[in-house]
Amino acid sequence: MKILKFGGSSVANQANIKKVFEIIQKSQSEGDIAVVFSAFGGVTEVLLNSAAAAKNGDKSYVQDIKILEDRHIELVRQLFPINLQSPVLTYVKVRFNELEDLFHGIFLIKECSPRTLDYVASFGERLSAFVLAEALKVEGFNSKYLDAREVVRTNDRFGNAKVDFPATNDLILDYFHNNSTIQIITGFIGSTSKGETTTLGRSGSDYTASIFASALHAESLEIWTDVSGVMTSDPRLVYTAFTIPQLSYSEAMELSHFGAKVIFPSTMMPAMKKGIPIYIKNTFEPSNPGTLINGDAPSGKLIKGISSMSDISLLNIQGAGILDVIDVNRRIFSALSSVNINVILISQASSEQITCLAIKSFEVTLAKEAIEKEFFHEIRNGEIDVVHVISDLAIVAVVGENMKQNPGASGRMFQALGRNNVNVYAIAQGSSELNISAVVSKSDLQKALNALHEAFFLSDNKVLHVFLVGVGLIGQALIKMIANQQQKLQKENLLDIQIHGIANSRYMAFNEDGFDLKNCPLPEAAEGAKEMDLDKFISQMESMNFSNSVFVDCTASQDVADFYERILEAKVAIVTPNKKANSSSLEKYKNLKKLAGKRSVKFLYETNVAAGLPVINTLQDLMLSGDKVIKIEAVLSGSMNYIFSELEKGAPFSEVVKLAKEKGYTEPDPRDDLSGMDVARKILILGREAEQDLHFEDISIQSMVPEDCVEAGSVDEFFHKLMGHDGEFANLLAEAAERGEKLRFMATLENGKAKVGLKSLDNSHPFSTLKGSDNMILFTTERYHDFPMIIRGPGAGADVTAAGVFADVIRLGNYTRS
Numbered sequence: 001m002k003i004l005k006f007g008g009s010s011v012a013n014q015a016n017i018k019k020v021f022e023i024i025q026k027s028q029s030e031g032d033i034a035v036v037f038s039a040f041g042g043v044t045e046v047l048l049n050s051a052a053a054a055k056n057g058d059k060s061y062v063q064d065i066k067i068l069e070d071r072h073i074e075l076v077r078q079l080f081p082i083n084l085q086s087p088v089l090t091y092v093k094v095r096f097n098e099l100e101d102l103f104h105g106i107f108l109i110k111e112c113s114p115r116t117l118d119y120v121a122s123f124g125e126r127l128s129a130f131v132l133a134e135a136l137k138v139e140g141f142n143s144k145y146l147d148a149r150e151v152v153r154t155n156d157r158f159g160n161a162k163v164d165f166p167a168t169n170d171l172i173l174d175y176f177h178n179n180s181t182i183q184i185i186t187g188f189i190g191s192t193s194k195g196e197t198t199t200l201g202r203s204g205s206d207y208t209a210s211i212f213a214s215a216l217h218a219e220s221l222e223i224w225t226d227v228s229g230v231m232t233s234d235p236r237l238v239y240t241a242f243t244i245p246q247l248s249y250s251e252a253m254e255l256s257h258f259g260a261k262v263i264f265p266s267t268m269m270p271a272m273k274k275g276i277p278i279y280i281k282n283t284f285e286p287s288n289p290g291t292l293i294n295g296d297a298p299s300g301k302l303i304k305g306i307s308s309m310s311d312i313s314l315l316n317i318q319g320a321g322i323l324d325v326i327d328v329n330r331r332i333f334s335a336l337s338s339v340n341i342n343v344i345l346i347s348q349a350s351s352e353q354i355t356c357l358a359i360k361s362f363e364v365t366l367a368k369e370a371i372e373k374e375f376f377h378e379i380r381n382g383e384i385d386v387v388h389v390i391s392d393l394a395i396v397a398v399v400g401e402n403m404k405q406n407p408g409a410s411g412r413m414f415q416a417l418g419r420n421n422v423n424v425y426a427i428a429q430g431s432s433e434l435n436i437s438a439v440v441s442k443s444d445l446q447k448a449l450n451a452l453h454e455a456f457f458l459s460d461n462k463v464l465h466v467f468l469v470g471v472g473l474i475g476q477a478l479i480k481m482i483a484n485q486q487q488k489l490q491k492e493n494l495l496d497i498q499i500h501g502i503a504n505s506r507y508m509a510f511n512e513d514g515f516d517l518k519n520c521p522l523p524e525a526a527e528g529a530k531e532m533d534l535d536k537f538i539s540q541m542e543s544m545n546f547s548n549s550v551f552v553d554c555t556a557s558q559d560v561a562d563f564y565e566r567i568l569e570a571k572v573a574i575v576t577p578n579k580k581a582n583s584s585s586l587e588k589y590k591n592l593k594k595l596a597g598k599r600s601v602k603f604l605y606e607t608n609v610a611a612g613l614p615v616i617n618t619l620q621d622l623m624l625s626g627d628k629v630i631k632i633e634a635v636l637s638g639s640m641n642y643i644f645s646e647l648e649k650g651a652p653f654s655e656v657v658k659l660a661k662e663k664g665y666t667e668p669d670p671r672d673d674l675s676g677m678d679v680a681r682k683i684l685i686l687g688r689e690a691e692q693d694l695h696f697e698d699i700s701i702q703s704m705v706p707e708d709c710v711e712a713g714s715v716d717e718f719f720h721k722l723m724g725h726d727g728e729f730a731n732l733l734a735e736a737a738e739r740g741e742k743l744r745f746m747a748t749l750e751n752g753k754a755k756v757g758l759k760s761l762d763n764s765h766p767f768s769t770l771k772g773s774d775n776m777i778l779f780t781t782e783r784y785h786d787f788p789m790i791i792r793g794p795g796a797g798a799d800v801t802a803a804g805v806f807a808d809v810i811r812l813g814n815y816t817r818s
């Protein structure tokens with residue numbers, strides 16, 4: 001025998017009922033079944049609200065009950081052919097006549113006792129189970145309506161009646177003896193030995209099903225609802241949450257206590273005592289195996305799920321005078337119980353100086369008063385401090401029997417929280433090792449859940465949540481690259497990169513699930529695009545609160561760089577080709593590095609110098625391994641090298657500069673390259689990476705921008721003016737050629753001073769061979785002394801730069817792996 005129970009949403013309308021009948025059909029073809037139904041979706045609520053209205057003299061109940069009756073009649077019309085409707089309609093009408101009388105009575109005497117309320121509520125299940133039992137008959141099932149009041153015996157605690165199991169079990173067994181029909185049972189209700197109607201409290205229909213399963217020694221109990229089982233975490237907060245295939249009874253109870261309200265612990269009891277497996281299944285997705293809850297030993301993952309509870313406050317009771325803690329705790333708890341306050345979590349360190357309690361926030365004032373009243377004298381004498389309250393908190397808990405005697409669970413939990421900047425206010429774990437709970441700030445809840453979910457369930461796959469500002473040349477190339485590599489990274493590198501925010505200087509847009517990168521829109525074309533506001537962009541990123549967030553800055557903007565401190569403070573990593581931050585004041589540069597270290601978050605900028613060429617990383621490795629830089633000589637501008645090497649082919653200067661821009665080698669404003677500013681920034685950054693306290697004033701810069709071009713308002717105007725100088729540049733080139741030399745724009749750093757400018761080099765110089773957007777860096781160091789270390793290759797362009805940014809992002813994925 002199997003017991004199937006269908007909740008209200010499963011039978012809310014004709015279409016859903018059809019699905020339920022299919023499930024019943026399939027089950028009964030496999031063996032004996034009995035079915036428990038809740039009231040049709042939403043009916044109980046209307047009944048109870050109407051009773052309250054009638055009691056308060058509010059006549060609106062008349063209309064509401066009429067609507068409810070019409071709904072039942074309509075369902076009958078839909079479920080039955082015309083010639084078979086009449087007896088069922090009669091049943092429904094008689095019930096509603098009774099209800100009318102009942103409500104009228106309540107309305108007149110303005111009183112509705114718990115006993116009356118239970119009777120009112122019973123109509124919901126009596127109507128649904130009767131109608132459905134008859135409808136099943138029409139479908140050819142051998143079904144029979146069973147009013148559970150006939151067999152479920154309870155005491156007279158109306159509203160939450162206690163079941164008399166010996167009597168109930170006998171009555172059920174008796175009833176089912178020699179009864180080969182499919183029993184269609186009313187959930188939720190029972191009766192006292194005097195025949196008074198009672199209800200079984202919260203999730204009462206599940207309880208009914210569990211009672212029948214237990215009495216009949218059923219092979220299984222199936223709870224059919226509108227979700228596919230118990231999930232690893234609240235799917236509204238954790239998008240990657242998934243159904244837990246199997247839970248032990250204790251795990252299911254722990255999880256449902258905190259948040260996962262799929263099954264109510266006490267309703268499991270009767271089935272659990274007999275070791276009957278409980279399946280949580282989805283009526284709307286019957287092929288999904290759902291969750292099996294049984295007595296099996298734990299297996300598989302370290303934990304089964306992560307639950308949470310928000311709106312929590314902590315109360316700290318402390319003071320030098322707490323010596324006899326045993327009695328203090330007794331008094332705290334009796335003070336709280338005297339005002340009916342439920343304590344959710346307790347923590348007391350072994351110093352026995354502080355007792356810390358978590359309770360629901362709405363009870364905090366009452367709780368504080370009750371405790372302070374209890375300790376009035378001690379507080380007055382200064383032996384105990386006034387109760388210290390911290391509010392706006394939440395509890396996250398990892399749950400699983402596998403944690404028992406299995407070191408590492410708490411380590412992983414707190415590492416994940418710490419790495420994601422989630423402060424822990426209090427901790428509790430009992431010796432059952434079934435649940436580790438941590439109290440965190442409510443605003444950190446979603447991040448905490450996601451971090452834990454990732455650490456325990458997706459630790460094989462690390463997710464990086466990217467927020468990209470600057471969707472220009474480099475930004476767009478980066479998105480394309482990530483899209484192309486996404487699958488490979490997921491499979492081979494176990495890394496998942498999602499982009500949740502995109503912005504350019506005009507628009508910004510967000511996507512909680514991550515943009516579809518293969519068809520990623522520009523910010524202005526994205527759904528819900530808003531006008532760009534950097535402060536709001538960052539606030540939104542903070543409030544989305546993902547673990548492992550990365551801010552990628554693909555702008556050349558100082559304004560964006562000015563937000564780096566705030567971003568790092570929020571424990572969000574930064575990856576950027578933008579040189580503005582590292583080339584501003586030395587103090588700012590140092591501060592950013594320090595901050596990143598302090599917050600244990602990465603700040604990566606390999607593409608600040610020579611695009612994707614491994615310059616910064618190499619230099620950092622040299623320094624970490626104890627080398628010392630003596631001299632740097634370099635060609636650091638891809639565009640300038642392109643311009644001066646192309647010039648040799650005879651094209652006019654202004655045209656070559658334009659080409660360099662078209663090829664994506666220049667800065668958004670090419671004057672940043674021609675002026676030497678871009679190179680100056682790079683040599684400044686290299687010097688700083690070489691641990692030299694270099695300031696911008698330590699660099700002498702030779703600009704290649706003609707005077708009148710400096711003032712040009714727009715880039716177009718600049719190009720126009722530049723044409724007037726083509727002759728000068730042609731002359732420069734000719735003079736160099738005469739000397740048998742080549743022009744290269746280079747930078748040197750030696751003895752704490754840097755020089756940036758155009759050099760005429762003889763043909764044997766290594767820089768003379770550079771072509772196109774090539775960069776070349778020579779490091780003369782204590783170790784690389786006789787011959788310098790040389791790095792050479794294309795140092796500008798969308799692809800090589802985006803690839804460098806991408807490599808930094810991937811590197812982050814490796815750093816953050818647990």
Ligand SMILES: NC(=O)c1ccc[n+]([C@@H]2O[C@H](COP(=O)([O-])OP(=O)(O)OC[C@H]3O[C@@H](n4cnc5c(N)ncnc54)[C@H](O)[C@@H]3O)[C@@H](O)[C@H]2O)c1
Nearest residue numbers: 470471472473474504505555556557577578668796797801
């Ligand atoms: N082009 C290269 O070869 C290369 C190589 C290495 C580094 N870089 C660096 O890459 C960065 C981007 O270069 P690009 O060629 O993609 O430039 P781009 O002009 O094509 O794109 C810049 C983007 O940033 C946006 N932006 C500018 N200011 C902004 C602000 N305040 N807020 C939001 N968005 C803003 C713009 O709207 C645009 O989408 C620059 O810092 C550049 O120095 C470029």
Ligand SMILES: N[C@@H](CCO)C(=O)O
Nearest residue numbers: 637638639666667796
């Ligand atoms: N505009 C730069 C590329 C960005 O660093 C160059 O020409 O090298």
Ligand code: NA
Nearest residue numbers: 606609611613
């Ligand atoms: Na680089």
